[in-house]
Amino acid sequence: MSLMLITGVGFWDPLAFLAGFLILLLISYIIRSMGEESYGKGIQLEAFFSGDIPPGKGIHVGNLYWGFSDALRGYYKKVVALHTGIVNDYVAWFVALMAIILILITLI
DSSP states (O other): OOOOOOEEEEOOHHHHHHHHHHHHHHHHHHHHHSOSOOTTTTTOOOOOBTTTTTTTTTOOOOOOHHHHHHHHHHHHHHHHHHOOOOOOHHHHHHHHHHHHHHHHHHHO
């Protein structure tokens, strides 16, 4: 006999959920066991910086998104110039963007 909680929107069977959880654990363990076997404790690998190699040895990269921000440097220079730090400016940009989106939606 299975324990079943019947509600107005469905049922909850704890044994079915437990079986599903155990199946997910088994799948996770199988995927983990297919990982790199040569990696072990005490082995230090170089950090991954958005697919880019940090420039030179001894240079501290203080941002994990260094590669991303370095690749989009031109874009960020233009956007930083628009940054004023005044909340009213951001609200105005938001209202203008929402007005444009609503106009486009009504035209479609």
